[in-house]
Amino acid sequence: MDTSKTDDRGHLFSIGLLINCMLSAIYQMVGRNYFCMTNTKTKHLQLERETWLRTLDYMQQENIYFKTNLAYIIKNGVDASMLEQAEHFQSIFINKDTMIALLRNDISLLANNQEQGKATKENIDRRVAEQDEIRSGIATIEQEFSKLKILFAEYMAKALL
Numbered sequence: 001m002d003t004s005k006t007d008d009r010g011h012l013f014s015i016g017l018l019i020n021c022m023l024s025a026i027y028q029m030v031g032r033n034y035f036c037m038t039n040t041k042t043k044h045l046q047l048e049r050e051t052w053l054r055t056l057d058y059m060q061q062e063n064i065y066f067k068t069n070l071a072y073i074i075k076n077g078v079d080a081s082m083l084e085q086a087e088h089f090q091s092i093f094i095n096k097d098t099m100i101a102l103l104r105n106d107i108s109l110l111a112n113n114q115e116q117g118k119a120t121k122e123n124i125d126r127r128v129a130e131q132d133e134i135r136s137g138i139a140t141i142e143q144e145f146s147k148l149k150i151l152f153a154e155y156m157a158k159a160l161l
Contacts, residue, residue, distance in 0.1 A: 041124055045131055049107050052138050056100050059145050066152055067093050073159045082159050099141055106134050
């Protein structure tokens, strides 16, 4: 009986088993890392949405404050040119209310879409792209709002002096 053939087959079988075990471990590690990455990315997206909602809350409160101050200024009487500016600011404040409401709606839709979809690479990439678009809208309204605060503060200073 030739034992060298049996040893070669046993050795080949052992190597094959070892390779299968290694591949299985690699697949598990890759899958686990992908899962951890998707959970981290998904959590980041959620935290960013929450930050945006707080930012929009702040802007909404500031807008209410501006409108209250504008009503006070008009109530105390202003000349025609100041009244025209007051109407302009009122229009801007209403526009900001609308923009804030639209962004809130977009964020809500985005959150609902992200909760319903599976955590595949394609879905996460789509979510990130959608969130990038909203991030741009938030940045724009923040810049506009900062400028508005300065302009309205200047208007108030003129109107109240």
